[in-house]
Amino acid sequence: MSDGYLRFESVTKRFEPIQVVAETDLSIARNDFVVFLGPSGCGKTTLMRMVGGLDTPTSGRILLDDRLVGAPDRRRGMVFQSYSSFPWLTVAGNIAFGMRYRDDLRAAEKAERVDHYLGLIGLEAFADHYPNRISGGMRQRVAIARTLAAGSDILLMDEPFGALDALTRERLQVELRRVQLHEAKTTIFVTHDVEEAVFLADRIVVFSQRPARIVAEIDVTGRLGADRSLDLRESRPFFELRNEVLHLIRHESGDPA
Amino acid sequence: MNPLFAFRGRPAPSVEILCGVVFAVALIAIWEAASDLGWIAPTFLPSPSRVAAATWTMVTHQNLLWHAGVSTVRVWVAFLIAAAMAVPIGILMSSYRIVGATLEPTIDFIRYLPVPALVPLSIIWFGIGEETKIFLLWLGTFFQLVLLVADDARRVPHEYVEIARTLGGGSRAVLVDVVFRAMGPTLVDNLRITLGWCWTYLIIAEIVAADSGLGFVIWSARRFVKTPEVMAGVIVIGIIGLVTDQILRALHRRMFRYL
Ligand SMILES: Nc1ncnc2c1ncn2[C@@H]1O[C@H](COP(=O)(O)OP(=O)(O)O)[C@@H](O)[C@H]1O
Ligand SMILES: [Mg+2]
Numbered sequence: 458m459s460d461g462y463l464r465f466e467s468v469t470k471r472f473e474p475i476q477v478v479a480e481t482d483l484s485i486a487r488n489d490f491v492v493f494l495g496p497s498g499c500g501k502t503t504l505m506r507m508v509g510g511l512d513t514p515t516s517g518r519i520l521l522d523d524r525l526v527g528a529p530d531r532r533r534g535m536v537f538q539s540y541s542s543f544p545w546l547t548v549a550g551n552i553a554f555g556m557r558y559r560d561d562l563r564a565a566e567k568a569e570r571v572d573h574y575l576g577l578i579g580l581e582a583f584a585d586h587y588p589n590r591i592s593g594g595m596r597q598r599v600a601i602a603r604t605l606a607a608g609s610d611i612l613l614m615d616e617p618f619g620a621l622d623a624l625t626r627e628r629l630q631v632e633l634r635r636v637q638l639h640e641a642k643t644t645i646f647v648t649h650d651v652e653e654a655v656f657l658a659d660r661i662v663v664f665s666q667r668p669a670r671i672v673a674e675i676d677v678t679g680r681l682g683a684d685r686s687l688d689l690r691e692s693r694p695f696f697e698l699r700n701e702v703l704h705l706i707r708h709e710s711g712d713p714a
Numbered sequence: 715m716n717p718l719f720a721f722r723g724r725p726a727p728s729v730e731i732l733c734g735v736v737f738a739v740a741l742i743a744i745w746e747a748a749s750d751l752g753w754i755a756p757t758f759l760p761s762p763s764r765v766a767a768a769t770w771t772m773v774t775h776q777n778l779l780w781h782a783g784v785s786t787v788r789v790w791v792a793f794l795i796a797a798a799m800a801v802p803i804g805i806l807m808s809s810y811r812i813v814g815a816t817l818e819p820t821i822d823f824i825r826y827l828p829v830p831a832l833v834p835l836s837i838i839w840f841g842i843g844e845e846t847k848i849f850l851l852w853l854g855t856f857f858q859l860v861l862l863v864a865d866d867a868r869r870v871p872h873e874y875v876e877i878a879r880t881l882g883g884g885s886r887a888v889l890v891d892v893v894f895r896a897m898g899p900t901l902v903d904n905l906r907i908t909l910g911w912c913w914t915y916l917i918i919a920e921i922v923a924a925d926s927g928l929g930f931v932i933w934s935a936r937r938f939v940k941t942p943e944v945m946a947g948v949i950v951i952g953i954i955g956l957v958t959d960q961i962l963r964a965l966h967r968r969m970f971r972y973l
Binding site: 510 | 871873874876877878879880881882883884887891892895896898970971972973
Protein backbone atom coordinates (compact mmCIF):
# COMPACT_ATOMS: atom_id res chain seq x y z
CA MET A 458 0.00 0.00 0.00
CA SER A 459 2.95 2.33 -0.11
CA ASP A 460 5.62 3.32 -2.54
CA GLY A 461 8.00 3.83 0.33
CA TYR A 462 8.46 7.58 0.02
CA LEU A 463 9.57 7.69 3.64
CA ARG A 464 11.12 4.51 4.99
CA PHE A 465 12.30 3.46 8.44
CA GLU A 466 14.72 0.54 8.11
CA SER A 467 15.50 -1.29 11.36
CA VAL A 468 15.54 2.00 13.22
CA THR A 469 16.30 1.95 16.94
CA LYS A 470 16.99 4.70 19.42
CA ARG A 471 18.55 4.62 22.86
CA PHE A 472 18.93 7.51 25.21
CA GLU A 473 21.44 5.80 27.45
CA PRO A 474 20.62 3.87 29.47
CA ILE A 475 17.07 3.44 28.15
CA GLN A 476 15.89 1.94 24.91
CA VAL A 477 13.26 4.33 23.54
CA VAL A 478 12.55 2.89 20.11
CA ALA A 479 12.72 -0.86 19.47
CA GLU A 480 13.69 -2.03 16.00
CA THR A 481 11.16 -0.37 13.71
CA ASP A 482 10.46 -0.89 10.04
CA LEU A 483 7.88 1.32 8.45
CA SER A 484 7.10 2.59 5.01
CA ILE A 485 5.02 5.67 4.31
CA ALA A 486 3.57 6.56 0.92
CA ARG A 487 3.77 9.97 -0.67
CA ASN A 488 0.89 12.26 0.35
CA ASP A 489 -0.26 9.85 3.03
CA PHE A 490 -1.56 11.23 6.30
CA VAL A 491 -0.04 8.92 8.90
CA VAL A 492 -0.82 9.18 12.58
CA PHE A 493 1.55 7.78 15.19
CA LEU A 494 -0.63 6.69 18.07
CA GLY A 495 0.66 5.36 21.35
CA PRO A 496 0.78 5.94 25.08
CA SER A 497 2.60 8.99 26.43
CA GLY A 498 6.31 8.54 26.76
CA CYS A 499 6.47 5.58 24.38
CA GLY A 500 8.82 7.22 21.90
CA LYS A 501 6.54 8.79 19.24
CA THR A 502 8.17 12.19 19.46
CA THR A 503 11.58 10.62 19.22
CA LEU A 504 10.60 8.78 16.04
CA MET A 505 9.33 11.97 14.49
CA ARG A 506 12.36 13.99 15.54
CA MET A 507 14.58 11.45 13.83
CA VAL A 508 12.67 12.07 10.60
CA GLY A 509 13.20 15.79 11.09
CA GLY A 510 16.90 15.31 11.69
CA LEU A 511 16.69 16.68 15.24
CA ASP A 512 17.71 13.28 16.65
CA THR A 513 19.70 10.53 14.96
CA PRO A 514 18.90 6.81 15.12
CA THR A 515 21.16 4.68 17.27
CA SER A 516 21.04 2.07 14.54
CA GLY A 517 19.20 1.59 11.27
CA ARG A 518 18.37 4.30 8.80
CA ILE A 519 15.62 6.59 7.63
CA LEU A 520 15.23 7.30 3.92
CA LEU A 521 13.22 10.08 2.36
CA ASP A 522 12.78 9.73 -1.36
CA ASP A 523 15.56 7.11 -1.29
CA ARG A 524 18.02 9.49 0.34
CA LEU A 525 19.28 9.18 3.88
CA VAL A 526 17.83 11.94 6.05
CA GLY A 527 20.48 14.13 7.61
CA ALA A 528 20.60 17.46 9.39
CA PRO A 529 17.33 19.41 9.53
CA ASP A 530 16.29 21.30 6.41
CA ARG A 531 13.16 22.95 5.16
CA ARG A 532 11.98 19.85 3.28
CA ARG A 533 10.91 18.39 6.61
CA GLY A 534 8.79 20.97 8.41
CA MET A 535 7.94 20.70 12.09
CA VAL A 536 4.94 21.91 14.05
CA PHE A 537 5.28 21.69 17.82
CA GLN A 538 2.65 21.71 20.52
CA SER A 539 3.99 24.74 22.36
CA TYR A 540 6.22 27.67 21.46
CA SER A 541 5.10 26.98 17.91
CA SER A 542 5.27 30.58 16.70
CA PHE A 543 7.67 33.43 17.40
CA PRO A 544 6.11 35.99 19.75
CA TRP A 545 8.14 38.88 18.34
CA LEU A 546 6.78 38.46 14.83
CA THR A 547 3.28 39.19 13.61
CA VAL A 548 1.13 36.46 12.09
CA ALA A 549 2.30 37.49 8.62
CA GLY A 550 5.87 37.81 9.89
CA ASN A 551 5.77 34.31 11.30
CA ILE A 552 4.55 32.89 8.01
CA ALA A 553 7.18 34.85 6.12
CA PHE A 554 9.84 33.45 8.47
CA GLY A 555 9.19 30.09 6.83
CA MET A 556 10.92 31.48 3.74
CA ARG A 557 13.62 33.40 5.54
CA TYR A 558 16.37 31.03 4.42
CA ARG A 559 15.11 30.59 0.87
CA ASP A 560 17.22 32.50 -1.61
CA ASP A 561 15.39 31.08 -4.60
CA LEU A 562 12.33 33.28 -4.08
CA ARG A 563 12.13 36.99 -4.83
CA ALA A 564 10.64 39.31 -2.23
CA ALA A 565 7.47 39.72 -4.28
CA GLU A 566 7.03 35.97 -4.54
CA LYS A 567 7.49 35.62 -0.80
CA ALA A 568 4.86 38.28 -0.14
CA GLU A 569 2.48 36.48 -2.47
CA ARG A 570 3.01 33.20 -0.69
CA VAL A 571 2.42 34.84 2.69
CA ASP A 572 -0.93 36.13 1.40
CA HIS A 573 -1.78 32.77 -0.07
CA TYR A 574 -1.19 30.88 3.17
CA LEU A 575 -2.86 33.56 5.27
CA GLY A 576 -5.93 32.92 3.13
CA LEU A 577 -5.60 29.17 3.28
CA ILE A 578 -5.73 29.18 7.08
CA GLY A 579 -8.27 32.00 7.20
CA LEU A 580 -6.21 34.52 9.15
CA GLU A 581 -6.11 37.44 6.67
CA ALA A 582 -7.79 39.67 9.21
CA PHE A 583 -5.11 38.86 11.79
CA ALA A 584 -2.07 39.37 9.58
CA ASP A 585 -0.70 42.19 11.75
CA HIS A 586 -1.52 40.65 15.11
CA TYR A 587 1.15 39.33 17.41
CA PRO A 588 0.79 35.70 18.59
CA ASN A 589 -0.10 36.61 22.16
CA ARG A 590 -3.09 38.57 20.88
CA ILE A 591 -4.65 35.59 19.10
CA SER A 592 -6.06 32.30 20.35
CA GLY A 593 -4.07 29.11 20.81
CA GLY A 594 -5.86 27.57 17.85
CA MET A 595 -4.88 30.47 15.62
CA ARG A 596 -1.29 30.17 16.77
CA GLN A 597 -1.22 26.54 15.66
CA ARG A 598 -2.65 27.53 12.29
CA VAL A 599 0.11 30.08 11.96
CA ALA A 600 2.69 27.38 12.63
CA ILE A 601 1.14 25.15 10.00
CA ALA A 602 1.05 27.97 7.46
CA ARG A 603 4.68 28.82 8.19
CA THR A 604 5.74 25.26 7.51
CA LEU A 605 3.73 25.13 4.30
CA ALA A 606 5.09 28.49 3.17
CA ALA A 607 8.60 27.15 3.65
CA GLY A 608 7.74 24.66 0.93
CA SER A 609 8.33 21.52 2.95
CA ASP A 610 7.69 18.15 1.32
CA ILE A 611 6.66 16.52 4.54
CA LEU A 612 4.81 17.84 7.57
CA LEU A 613 5.85 16.58 10.99
CA MET A 614 3.36 17.49 13.68
CA ASP A 615 3.93 16.63 17.33
CA GLU A 616 0.62 16.78 19.19
CA PRO A 617 -0.04 20.18 17.65
CA PHE A 618 -3.58 20.38 19.03
CA GLY A 619 -2.76 18.86 22.42
CA ALA A 620 -3.17 22.10 24.34
CA LEU A 621 -6.41 23.25 22.67
CA ASP A 622 -9.97 22.99 23.93
CA ALA A 623 -12.15 20.26 22.44
CA LEU A 624 -14.17 22.46 20.08
CA THR A 625 -11.19 24.31 18.66
CA ARG A 626 -9.47 21.01 18.30
CA GLU A 627 -12.27 19.50 16.21
CA ARG A 628 -12.39 22.54 13.99
CA LEU A 629 -8.65 22.48 13.41
CA GLN A 630 -8.72 18.77 12.67
CA VAL A 631 -11.23 19.35 9.87
CA GLU A 632 -9.16 22.20 8.58
CA LEU A 633 -5.88 20.35 8.74
CA ARG A 634 -7.36 17.47 6.79
CA ARG A 635 -8.62 19.91 4.14
CA VAL A 636 -5.28 21.74 3.91
CA GLN A 637 -3.35 18.48 3.76
CA LEU A 638 -5.45 17.23 0.84
CA HIS A 639 -5.27 20.58 -0.90
CA GLU A 640 -1.52 20.92 -0.52
CA ALA A 641 -0.84 17.22 -1.02
CA LYS A 642 1.79 16.90 1.71
CA THR A 643 2.98 13.72 3.26
CA THR A 644 2.15 14.13 6.93
CA ILE A 645 3.15 12.43 10.15
CA PHE A 646 0.97 13.47 13.04
CA VAL A 647 1.75 12.35 16.58
CA THR A 648 -1.02 12.03 19.13
CA HIS A 649 -2.18 9.92 22.04
CA ASP A 650 -5.83 10.79 21.36
CA VAL A 651 -7.57 7.87 19.66
CA GLU A 652 -10.48 9.88 18.27
CA GLU A 653 -8.14 12.45 16.79
CA ALA A 654 -6.11 9.69 15.20
CA VAL A 655 -9.13 8.02 13.60
CA PHE A 656 -10.56 11.28 12.35
CA LEU A 657 -7.33 12.54 10.76
CA ALA A 658 -5.44 9.54 9.53
CA ASP A 659 -5.27 7.76 6.24
CA ARG A 660 -3.36 5.25 8.23
CA ILE A 661 -2.73 4.82 11.93
CA VAL A 662 0.44 3.26 13.24
CA VAL A 663 -0.12 2.06 16.79
CA PHE A 664 2.90 1.86 19.07
CA SER A 665 3.47 -0.10 22.26
CA GLN A 666 4.71 1.37 25.48
CA ARG A 667 8.37 2.24 25.62
CA PRO A 668 10.42 1.00 23.88
CA ALA A 669 8.15 1.90 20.98
CA ARG A 670 7.31 -1.06 18.81
CA ILE A 671 4.67 -1.15 16.09
CA VAL A 672 1.66 -3.00 17.42
CA ALA A 673 -0.71 -2.54 14.51
CA GLU A 674 -1.27 -0.55 11.36
CA ILE A 675 -4.81 0.47 10.51
CA ASP A 676 -5.97 1.54 7.09
CA VAL A 677 -8.49 4.21 8.05
CA THR A 678 -9.17 5.53 4.56
CA GLY A 679 -9.97 1.99 3.46
CA ARG A 680 -12.66 1.87 6.14
CA LEU A 681 -13.98 5.44 6.28
CA GLY A 682 -12.99 6.96 2.95
CA ALA A 683 -10.81 10.02 2.44
CA ASP A 684 -13.50 12.61 3.00
CA ARG A 685 -13.65 13.73 6.62
CA SER A 686 -16.29 16.08 7.86
CA LEU A 687 -17.69 16.75 11.30
CA ASP A 688 -20.68 14.51 10.42
CA LEU A 689 -18.32 11.59 10.15
CA ARG A 690 -17.55 11.96 13.82
CA GLU A 691 -21.11 10.98 14.67
CA SER A 692 -21.33 8.12 12.21
CA ARG A 693 -21.45 4.46 13.10
CA PRO A 694 -18.38 3.36 11.12
CA PHE A 695 -16.34 6.06 12.87
CA PHE A 696 -17.44 4.84 16.29
CA GLU A 697 -16.78 1.25 15.46
CA LEU A 698 -13.29 1.99 14.25
CA ARG A 699 -12.60 4.22 17.22
CA ASN A 700 -13.67 1.47 19.61
CA GLU A 701 -11.59 -1.05 17.78
CA VAL A 702 -8.49 1.10 18.03
CA LEU A 703 -9.19 1.87 21.66
CA HIS A 704 -9.51 -1.81 22.39
CA LEU A 705 -6.29 -2.49 20.57
CA ILE A 706 -4.44 0.13 22.55
CA ARG A 707 -5.80 -1.10 25.86
CA HIS A 708 -4.74 -4.62 25.19
CA GLU A 709 -1.62 -4.24 23.12
CA SER A 710 0.10 -1.16 24.37
CA GLY A 711 -1.40 -0.15 27.70
CA ASP A 712 -3.76 2.72 28.42
CA PRO A 713 -3.29 5.88 26.40
CA ALA A 714 -2.51 8.44 29.07
CA MET B 715 -14.77 46.62 48.48
CA ASN B 716 -12.47 49.29 47.14
CA PRO B 717 -11.37 48.44 43.58
CA LEU B 718 -8.05 50.20 44.27
CA PHE B 719 -7.18 47.30 46.52
CA ALA B 720 -8.45 44.43 44.40
CA PHE B 721 -5.96 41.60 44.92
CA ARG B 722 -3.66 41.59 41.86
CA GLY B 723 -6.06 44.09 40.30
CA ARG B 724 -5.13 46.84 37.90
CA PRO B 725 -5.99 50.43 38.85
CA ALA B 726 -5.99 53.13 36.16
CA PRO B 727 -2.47 54.27 35.16
CA SER B 728 -3.25 57.85 36.16
CA VAL B 729 -4.18 56.65 39.64
CA GLU B 730 -0.93 54.69 39.88
CA ILE B 731 1.15 57.74 38.91
CA LEU B 732 -0.80 59.91 41.33
CA CYS B 733 -0.18 57.53 44.22
CA GLY B 734 3.54 57.39 43.43
CA VAL B 735 3.81 61.18 43.39
CA VAL B 736 1.67 61.72 46.48
CA PHE B 737 3.77 59.29 48.48
CA ALA B 738 7.04 60.95 47.49
CA VAL B 739 5.67 64.45 48.16
CA ALA B 740 4.27 63.37 51.53
CA LEU B 741 7.64 61.98 52.52
CA ILE B 742 9.34 65.25 51.61
CA ALA B 743 6.69 67.22 53.51
CA ILE B 744 7.19 65.17 56.66
CA TRP B 745 10.94 65.57 56.35
CA GLU B 746 10.58 69.35 55.93
CA ALA B 747 8.26 69.58 58.92
CA ALA B 748 10.58 67.48 61.06
CA SER B 749 13.51 69.80 60.30
CA ASP B 750 11.52 73.05 60.58
CA LEU B 751 10.05 72.03 63.92
CA GLY B 752 13.53 71.28 65.16
CA TRP B 753 12.99 67.57 65.79
CA ILE B 754 16.24 66.77 64.06
CA ALA B 755 19.53 68.65 64.13
CA PRO B 756 20.19 70.32 60.73
CA THR B 757 23.77 69.01 60.55
CA PHE B 758 22.30 65.56 60.93
CA LEU B 759 19.42 65.94 58.52
CA PRO B 760 18.96 69.33 56.86
CA SER B 761 15.51 70.20 55.56
CA PRO B 762 14.62 69.61 51.91
CA SER B 763 14.51 73.35 51.27
CA ARG B 764 18.08 73.72 52.53
CA VAL B 765 19.19 70.80 50.43
CA ALA B 766 17.50 72.38 47.43
CA ALA B 767 19.22 75.68 48.13
CA ALA B 768 22.58 73.93 48.46
CA THR B 769 21.94 72.12 45.20
CA TRP B 770 21.26 75.38 43.46
CA THR B 771 24.43 77.02 44.82
CA MET B 772 26.46 74.00 43.76
CA VAL B 773 24.98 74.12 40.28
CA THR B 774 25.68 77.83 39.86
CA HIS B 775 29.04 78.09 41.65
CA GLN B 776 30.61 74.67 42.02
CA ASN B 777 30.13 72.97 38.66
CA LEU B 778 27.77 70.36 40.07
CA LEU B 779 26.39 69.61 36.61
CA TRP B 780 29.87 69.15 35.21
CA HIS B 781 30.67 66.68 37.98
CA ALA B 782 27.39 64.89 37.28
CA GLY B 783 28.31 64.78 33.58
CA VAL B 784 31.75 63.35 34.35
CA SER B 785 30.21 60.61 36.48
CA THR B 786 27.58 59.82 33.87
CA VAL B 787 30.17 59.50 31.13
CA ARG B 788 32.28 57.18 33.30
CA VAL B 789 29.28 55.00 34.04
CA TRP B 790 28.22 54.76 30.42
CA VAL B 791 31.68 54.12 29.02
CA ALA B 792 32.32 51.29 31.47
CA PHE B 793 28.79 49.96 31.07
CA LEU B 794 28.97 49.93 27.27
CA ILE B 795 32.34 48.18 27.30
CA ALA B 796 31.01 45.58 29.75
CA ALA B 797 27.80 45.08 27.76
CA ALA B 798 29.58 44.89 24.41
CA MET B 799 31.71 42.09 25.83
CA ALA B 800 29.13 40.33 27.98
CA VAL B 801 26.37 39.98 25.40
CA PRO B 802 28.30 38.04 22.75
CA ILE B 803 30.33 36.05 25.27
CA GLY B 804 27.23 35.19 27.30
CA ILE B 805 25.35 34.04 24.22
CA LEU B 806 28.31 31.92 23.13
CA MET B 807 28.57 30.41 26.60
CA SER B 808 25.03 29.12 26.38
CA SER B 809 25.13 28.17 22.71
CA TYR B 810 28.33 26.17 22.94
CA ARG B 811 28.46 24.21 26.15
CA ILE B 812 32.20 23.90 25.89
CA VAL B 813 32.62 27.67 26.00
CA GLY B 814 30.37 27.81 29.03
CA ALA B 815 32.18 24.97 30.78
CA THR B 816 35.52 26.66 30.11
CA LEU B 817 34.65 30.13 31.30
CA GLU B 818 32.05 29.62 33.99
CA PRO B 819 34.25 28.58 36.96
CA THR B 820 36.60 31.54 36.48
CA ILE B 821 33.79 34.01 35.93
CA ASP B 822 31.93 32.70 38.93
CA PHE B 823 35.04 33.16 41.07
CA ILE B 824 35.68 36.72 39.97
CA ARG B 825 31.99 37.57 40.25
CA TYR B 826 32.10 36.98 43.97
CA LEU B 827 35.07 39.27 44.58
CA PRO B 828 33.74 42.45 46.18
CA VAL B 829 34.71 45.42 44.02
CA PRO B 830 35.89 47.57 46.98
CA ALA B 831 38.42 44.86 47.86
CA LEU B 832 39.99 45.33 44.45
CA VAL B 833 40.34 49.09 44.63
CA PRO B 834 43.91 49.02 45.99
CA LEU B 835 44.99 46.55 43.35
CA SER B 836 43.36 48.62 40.67
CA ILE B 837 45.21 51.72 41.84
CA ILE B 838 48.51 49.82 41.78
CA TRP B 839 47.79 48.67 38.25
CA PHE B 840 46.19 51.74 36.70
CA GLY B 841 47.07 54.67 38.97
CA ILE B 842 44.28 57.03 39.91
CA GLY B 843 43.30 58.15 36.42
CA GLU B 844 40.21 57.29 34.45
CA GLU B 845 41.45 53.76 33.77
CA THR B 846 41.02 52.77 37.38
CA LYS B 847 37.42 53.90 37.47
CA ILE B 848 36.52 52.28 34.17
CA PHE B 849 38.26 49.11 35.25
CA LEU B 850 36.44 48.92 38.57
CA LEU B 851 33.05 49.52 36.98
CA TRP B 852 33.77 47.00 34.27
CA LEU B 853 34.87 44.52 36.90
CA GLY B 854 31.70 45.01 38.88
CA THR B 855 29.36 44.59 35.92
CA PHE B 856 30.92 42.43 33.22
CA PHE B 857 31.17 39.27 35.27
CA GLN B 858 27.64 39.59 36.61
CA LEU B 859 26.18 40.50 33.26
CA VAL B 860 27.86 37.75 31.30
CA LEU B 861 26.25 35.10 33.51
CA LEU B 862 22.86 36.81 33.32
CA VAL B 863 23.12 36.92 29.53
CA ALA B 864 24.12 33.27 29.37
CA ASP B 865 21.09 32.40 31.48
CA ASP B 866 18.75 34.49 29.31
CA ALA B 867 20.04 32.75 26.20
CA ARG B 868 19.74 29.36 27.84
CA ARG B 869 16.13 30.03 28.70
CA VAL B 870 15.12 30.64 25.07
CA PRO B 871 12.73 27.74 24.36
CA HIS B 872 14.47 25.04 22.41
CA GLU B 873 11.44 24.83 20.14
CA TYR B 874 12.27 28.24 18.68
CA VAL B 875 15.74 27.09 17.78
CA GLU B 876 14.45 23.87 16.27
CA ILE B 877 11.78 25.64 14.24
CA ALA B 878 14.45 27.81 12.65
CA ARG B 879 16.73 24.86 12.04
CA THR B 880 13.99 22.88 10.31
CA LEU B 881 13.39 25.91 8.10
CA GLY B 882 16.97 25.73 6.92
CA GLY B 883 18.65 28.23 9.25
CA GLY B 884 22.32 27.63 10.07
CA SER B 885 23.71 28.13 13.57
CA ARG B 886 24.72 31.71 12.98
CA ALA B 887 21.38 32.63 11.47
CA VAL B 888 19.53 30.92 14.31
CA LEU B 889 21.66 32.74 16.88
CA VAL B 890 20.90 36.12 15.38
CA ASP B 891 17.33 35.62 14.13
CA VAL B 892 16.00 33.57 16.98
CA VAL B 893 18.10 33.37 20.16
CA PHE B 894 19.00 37.04 20.19
CA ARG B 895 15.47 38.12 19.31
CA ALA B 896 13.82 35.79 21.79
CA MET B 897 15.99 36.93 24.69
CA GLY B 898 15.60 40.63 23.82
CA PRO B 899 13.19 41.64 26.59
CA THR B 900 15.04 39.93 29.43
CA LEU B 901 18.36 41.15 28.05
CA VAL B 902 17.26 44.76 28.10
CA ASP B 903 15.91 44.30 31.63
CA ASN B 904 19.20 42.88 32.80
CA LEU B 905 21.14 45.68 31.14
CA ARG B 906 18.93 48.19 32.90
CA ILE B 907 19.55 46.57 36.27
CA THR B 908 23.29 46.29 35.68
CA LEU B 909 23.51 49.93 34.74
CA GLY B 910 22.16 50.70 38.19
CA TRP B 911 24.96 48.71 39.82
CA CYS B 912 27.48 50.75 37.84
CA TRP B 913 26.54 53.80 39.91
CA THR B 914 27.28 51.96 43.13
CA TYR B 915 30.76 51.04 41.99
CA LEU B 916 31.34 54.46 40.50
CA ILE B 917 30.79 56.21 43.81
CA ILE B 918 33.21 53.83 45.50
CA ALA B 919 35.81 54.51 42.82
CA GLU B 920 35.29 58.27 42.93
CA ILE B 921 35.49 58.40 46.71
CA VAL B 922 38.80 56.61 46.73
CA ALA B 923 40.53 57.96 43.70
CA ALA B 924 39.18 61.03 41.97
CA ASP B 925 39.17 64.79 41.82
CA SER B 926 35.96 64.98 39.89
CA GLY B 927 32.56 63.34 39.74
CA LEU B 928 29.66 63.07 42.15
CA GLY B 929 31.44 60.64 44.45
CA PHE B 930 34.25 63.15 44.84
CA VAL B 931 31.76 65.97 45.51
CA ILE B 932 29.97 63.97 48.18
CA TRP B 933 33.16 62.90 49.88
CA SER B 934 34.69 66.39 49.86
CA ALA B 935 31.53 67.86 51.37
CA ARG B 936 31.55 65.24 54.09
CA ARG B 937 35.02 66.29 55.14
CA PHE B 938 33.64 69.72 56.11
CA VAL B 939 30.39 68.27 57.43
CA LYS B 940 28.45 70.15 54.80
CA THR B 941 25.50 67.84 55.14
CA PRO B 942 23.26 69.73 52.66
CA GLU B 943 25.93 69.34 49.98
CA VAL B 944 26.38 65.66 50.74
CA MET B 945 22.66 65.20 50.35
CA ALA B 946 22.58 67.29 47.19
CA GLY B 947 25.14 64.96 45.60
CA VAL B 948 23.19 61.89 46.64
CA ILE B 949 19.96 63.32 45.34
CA VAL B 950 21.48 64.16 41.97
CA ILE B 951 22.52 60.51 41.63
CA GLY B 952 18.98 59.50 42.52
CA ILE B 953 17.52 61.82 39.92
CA ILE B 954 19.89 60.62 37.20
CA GLY B 955 19.00 57.03 38.10
CA LEU B 956 15.29 57.72 38.07
CA VAL B 957 15.38 59.50 34.72
CA THR B 958 17.63 56.89 33.08
CA ASP B 959 15.49 54.08 34.34
CA GLN B 960 12.27 55.65 33.10
CA ILE B 961 13.82 56.28 29.68
CA LEU B 962 15.02 52.69 29.44
CA ARG B 963 11.64 51.38 30.53
CA ALA B 964 9.91 53.46 27.89
CA LEU B 965 12.39 52.16 25.33
CA HIS B 966 11.67 48.62 26.48
CA ARG B 967 7.95 49.14 25.94
CA ARG B 968 8.56 50.56 22.47
CA MET B 969 10.99 47.87 21.41
CA PHE B 970 8.90 44.98 22.67
CA ARG B 971 5.38 45.99 21.80
CA TYR B 972 4.46 42.37 21.27
CA LEU B 973 4.72 41.50 24.98
N1 LIG C 1 16.92 13.81 24.84
C1 LIG C 1 16.54 12.79 25.63
N2 LIG C 1 17.37 12.28 26.56
C2 LIG C 1 16.99 11.27 27.37
N3 LIG C 1 15.78 10.70 27.32
C3 LIG C 1 14.89 11.15 26.43
C4 LIG C 1 15.22 12.23 25.53
N4 LIG C 1 14.13 12.48 24.77
C5 LIG C 1 13.19 11.60 25.16
N5 LIG C 1 13.64 10.80 26.16
C6 LIG C 1 12.89 9.71 26.80
O1 LIG C 1 12.43 8.87 25.79
C7 LIG C 1 11.14 8.41 26.09
C8 LIG C 1 10.22 8.66 24.92
O2 LIG C 1 10.01 10.05 24.77
P1 LIG C 1 9.11 10.65 23.64
O3 LIG C 1 9.62 10.23 22.32
O4 LIG C 1 9.03 12.10 23.90
O5 LIG C 1 7.70 9.95 23.93
P2 LIG C 1 6.25 10.36 23.41
O6 LIG C 1 6.38 11.44 22.41
O7 LIG C 1 5.69 9.10 22.85
O8 LIG C 1 5.48 10.79 24.61
C9 LIG C 1 10.69 9.10 27.34
O9 LIG C 1 10.80 8.20 28.40
C10 LIG C 1 11.65 10.25 27.50
O10 LIG C 1 11.88 10.50 28.85
MG1 LIG D 1 5.70 13.39 22.63
